[in-house]
Amino acid sequence: MVMTINDIISVNKQIFALADVNNFYVSCERAFNPNLLNRPVVVLSNNDGCAVARSNEVKALGVKMGTPWFQLKDLAKQHSIVALSSNYTLYSDMSNRVMTILRDFSPHVEVYSIDECFLGLQGLVNLWPIPMGIGHKIRSRIRQWTSLPVCVGFGATKTLAKLANLIAKKQPYFNGVCDLSNMPHEQFESLLSTIEVGEVWGVGRKLNQHLNEAGIKTVQALRDTPTAWLRAKFGVVMERLGYELRGISCLALEELSAPKKQIISSKSFGQLIDSLPEISESVASYTSSAAEKLRSQNSVCNAIQIFIQTNPFREHDKQYSNCITVPLPNASSDSRLLVRAALFGLKRIYRPGYAYKKAGVILAGIDSEEIYQDSLFGLYGADDRSTKLMSVLDQINQRYGCNTLSVYSAGKKKSWMMRRENMSPGYTTNWQDVPIAYAH
DNA sequence: TCTGGGGTCCTAGGACCC
């Protein structure tokens, strides 16, 4: 077969797909309780505080994401809205099932969130000549195997795939699958000129406002704005968006999920709490669940931050919020150590006489466990410029022949870790020439 | 004591995402 230039271009063209489960939490609940089908359903956040997922029926009533449940009660009575407490174990299990199915369609997969997944389809055009075909196949298989409704969007960049997905969701004409990479020019332009710029992935409330003030109101207008101007006026993020909308891919598929750089565990209390023992109990439990996450990615952290706050919505109450960072002399993922550090910090910031609503911990200075092994050499609290430390490092290098060394420092105000890589194993090093990687 | 530029690291804050 003779290939034409157009064939070659179409073979080399990148195509991204974005598969996204509709109203994910609600759909998961419906998968196990068909009585909920065709009824207005919301799933509520922790403590049944606010709506974190809405069925289409509820969205049609104008209920916004994050609306407090107490503000919805009248509407709920009026329209018989079913409200469910969230069940994250179920959602995460369903998510895994969906992702497993998606991996059958491409080896290049980026799990972007609990209900969304990018697929890289470049090079697979022989297997799937028409993206629309894969789109419908994905939809029907996920529907059949999990009962979940999915929409699929295709585009030459992740941003366009995301946009295509939005169109597939909102415009019934597309029947759940939209391919912007392969669409008649007129239709493409007319779509882009009717979609508001605020719908673009990466344009939030503020940027939407600023773009509007600059006269950029549609996706088409944003795409046709010179990227240099976007850079000058809004910075590199918006410049990238401009390129992405033109079909020039700036955001790569991230197939390997990077380990977390910080791990947060925090919750609002069901009721206001004022006693230190009660808050301590919560903080201890948040800390151990954060530590568990830390261990599951084989990491250690070298600092833990603790914060508490009163209820900012109760404007007439005395308000107090504070946080403190407790450095760990030795990077660790040990629950007992971390809990001890957390409770120590909590005692420092706790003030009696306030009604507390929320507390949490953040694990920081996260790095892989292998570095922790290095730290067993016990070099603490030194300055990496001191010649004394350098000679110790040299001795260690000569003795153990490593090509990477890590140094930890835990000070009163901050703690840090320094890592020297690409050293010559077994030899004295000219430290000035060794690149340093810092983590805090 | 004054003078000055360049570089790195750290932090806080702002914006975004789900």
Place this chain on the structure above:
DNA sequence: TCTGGGGTCCTAGGACCC
């Protein structure tokens, strides 16, 4: 009465060093 819980990236400015 009742208002989620995680995350990421970028930038500006200060501290500090040479």
